[in-house]
Amino acid sequence: MRFFQTIKLAIKNIRSNKLRSALTMIGIIIGISSVIVLVGMGSGSTKQITSQVQSLGTNLISANTSSNGNKQFTLDNVKDIEQIQGVDKVAPVISTNTTVKVDKNSQSTSVTGTTSNFLDIRNMTISEGRFIADLDVDYRGKVAVLGSDIAQQLYGFTDPVGKDIDIKGSTYQVVGVLKSQGSSMGNNTDDMIIIPSTTAIGLAGTRNVQNVYIKSSNDKDVDSVTNQVNQYLTSFFKSTDSSNRVMSQKQLLDTMSSITSTMTYLLGGIAAISLVVGGIGVMNVMLVSVSERTKEIGIRKSLGGSRKDILIQFLIEALVLSSLGGVLGILFGLGLGWAVSALGMSMTFSIPVVVVAFSFSLAVGIIFGIFPAYKASKLKPIDALRFE
Amino acid sequence: MIEIKDLCKEYTMGDTVVKALDNINLNIKENEFVSIIGPSGSGKSTLMNILGCLDVSDSGSYVFEDIKVEKATEKELTKIRNRQIGFIFQNFNLLNKLNALENVEVPLLYRGISEKECRAVALEYLEKVGLKGREHHRPNQLSGGQQQRVAIARALVGNPKLLLADEPTGALDSKTSKEIMELIKELHKQGQSIILITHDSNIAKQAERVVTIEDGKLYA
Numbered sequence A: 001m002r003f004f005q006t007i008k009l010a011i012k013n014i015r016s017n018k019l020r021s022a023l024t025m026i027g028i029i030i031g032i033s034s035v036i037v038l039v040g041m042g043s044g045s046t047k048q049i050t051s052q053v054q055s056l057g058t059n060l061i062s063a064n065t066s067s068n069g070n071k072q073f074t075l076d077n078v079k080d081i082e083q084i085q086g087v088d089k090v091a092p093v094i095s096t097n098t099t100v101k102v103d104k105n106s107q108s109t110s111v112t113g114t115t116s117n118f119l120d121i122r123n124m125t126i127s128e129g130r131f132i133a134d135l136d137v138d139y140r141g142k143v144a145v146l147g148s149d150i151a152q153q154l155y156g157f158t159d160p161v162g163k164d165i166d167i168k169g170s171t172y173q174v175v176g177v178l179k180s181q182g183s184s185m186g187n188n189t190d191d192m193i194i195i196p197s198t199t200a201i202g203l204a205g206t207r208n209v210q211n212v213y214i215k216s217s218n219d220k221d222v223d224s225v226t227n228q229v230n231q232y233l234t235s236f237f238k239s240t241d242s243s244n245r246v247m248s249q250k251q252l253l254d255t256m257s258s259i260t261s262t263m264t265y266l267l268g269g270i271a272a273i274s275l276v277v278g279g280i281g282v283m284n285v286m287l288v289s290v291s292e293r294t295k296e297i298g299i300r301k302s303l304g305g306s307r308k309d310i311l312i313q314f315l316i317e318a319l320v321l322s323s324l325g326g327v328l329g330i331l332f333g334l335g336l337g338w339a340v341s342a343l344g345m346s347m348t349f350s351i352p353v354v355v356v357a358f359s360f361s362l363a364v365g366i367i368f369g370i371f372p373a374y375k376a377s378k379l380k381p382i383d384a385l386r387f388e
Numbered sequence B: 001m002i003e004i005k006d007l008c009k010e011y012t013m014g015d016t017v018v019k020a021l022d023n024i025n026l027n028i029k030e031n032e033f034v035s036i037i038g039p040s041g042s043g044k045s046t047l048m049n050i051l052g053c054l055d056v057s058d059s060g061s062y063v064f065e066d067i068k069v070e071k072a073t074e075k076e077l078t079k080i081r082n083r084q085i086g087f088i089f090q091n092f093n094l095l096n097k098l099n100a101l102e103n104v105e106v107p108l109l110y111r112g113i114s115e116k117e118c119r120a121v122a123l124e125y126l127e128k129v130g131l132k133g134r135e136h137h138r139p140n141q142l143s144g145g146q147q148q149r150v151a152i153a154r155a156l157v158g159n160p161k162l163l164l165a166d167e168p169t170g171a172l173d174s175k176t177s178k179e180i181m182e183l184i185k186e187l188h189k190q191g192q193s194i195i196l197i198t199h200d201s202n203i204a205k206q207a208e209r210v211v212t213i214e215d216g217k218l219y220a
Helices: A003-016 A018-055 A075-083 A117-121 A134-138 A148-155 A197-204 A219-236 A249-292 A294-302 A307-342 A351-378 A381-386 B044-051 B074-083 B100-109 B115-128 B144-156 B174-189
Strands: A060-064 A087-102 A105-114 A126-129 A143-146 A164-167 A170-178 A193-196 A211-216 A246-248 B002-013 B016-028 B033-037 B059-064 B085-088 B162-166 B193-198 B209-214 B217-219
Touching: A003 A018, A003 A307, A018 A249, A018 A307, A018 A351, A060 A219, A060 A249, A075 A087, A075 A197, A075 A211, A075 A219, A087 A117, A087 A148, A087 A197, A105 A148, A105 A197, A117 A211, A134 A197, A143 A148, A143 A164, A148 A170, A164 A193, A193 A197, A211 A219, A219 A246, A219 A249, A246 A249, A249 A294, A249 A307, A249 A351, A294 A307, A294 A381, A294 B074, A307 A351, B002 B044, B016 B044, B016 B217, B033 B044, B044 B162, B044 B193, B085 B144, B100 B115, B100 B144, B115 B144, B144 B174, B162 B174, B174 B193
Parallel strands: A105 A193, A143 A170, B033 B193, B033 B209, B085 B162, B162 B193
Antiparallel strands: A060 A211, A060 A246, A087 A105, A087 A164, A087 A211, A126 A170, A143 A193, A164 A170, B002 B016, B002 B059, B209 B217
């Protein structure tokens, strides 16, 4: 029989028992749609995390320079890090918790002391006024730059630039407001109050620099710079343990990527299991179908249908069922994924996933359809005709 | 056309061995109309199944148009069933999900012929058996006689050398039986070789030659 005829015959047989066909396809539809949705969610979160980390710049390195009790890392030592080959810019960070007051509005919050490089290294932009300048650092200026959220909290809708702000009893002047960045990886820059590093030393009452942000000259140098900074700090603090004080955004990115990839594969694997179950459902129905149509097989063989004809007939039927289920599953999966992303969860759809999912459904049809089809083809015409 | 020598077929039913066919010898020439008559259990159905290449004998030889059937491969047997032999059964054996036209097309479709051609030839044969206008009726929308006509059209559509009829009138009333037998006799007049199996002597004697079968043995 010609190929197209066989397809038409398969469609006819599937339509003649709509309920059974629909129930058979449900397994495949659920399997395929869950593969698409779960893999979409997995790769969506990978993408989200990756872009968040990347927005900070992949050549960003953060070094933990807090004292281990023996030695203190001070602003003078920061210059040593600057000398390391491959380092473009550095910005020390001194953090302290204190009370901040605007008019009657008083809050206990964290104040960050740093230098002018901080803006560039952390990929931030000023929305009003200016950032901390080198002069402010040199002269221990009492100036502050506010994050967008805290500026609104303290000053409402009035422009804070030029206004006064009381930090731990001293009056500072607001010189700038940062553009909103949103929170990324737990770090909410919109809540920051930034003052010059030297001023912060006085405020904190200690010379201890807790963190140093380092920007490497280019992406290629990140790993070597990370290692060198780590070596320097290990020898500086005379640590006996190889505690890792230095982490690059690139390392963070790699770790997060591998975690989310694993998660995506896991989700995909679980979904694939449901696909296998769907396939078993197809096989079950096809076996029953073959049994029910024994007489039909006998008649066809008596009319000259060869074993190959019968095998292909039933195999194509299984294939049409499973690929139809695959298409419906893809549509349903895409629709469901669109609904999920509308609720806020990030999803990405890729053509490869859809293609793989569809080929899976074809494979299911072939694998689970071949055995019933083979059984059908082996029937002896005379036995089949006698079957009531 | 057909030469059968010492054909034997046995069935084991529990402890007993039943000799369905016991050294059958039969020769049939082209354009002959032969009827094989015998009571129920005589082995006539077994004989017909072997004649039609639906079943294989245990021993003996069956030569059909110079083909040694007992030595033929499954592929060769399928080809014979498709091109050389046409069947009519007592209970019609039509495919219920297909309409009359589609039923008649089946043997041609298995030859790989285009749908358009199959359709044309099938229509021709349905008209020959007097069913013009009923092409799109399903078997459950046709009377017994009409269904048998569809089966006859299907059996003949590929121009087979031999028409095998197993109790063709067994499920029909006397009037329709007569019509079907007239049709069969007409086909013989047009040159078709026919073997008809029945238990009814009134039907059997309408053939050219009558052969009796009893307890697996053939009597001329």
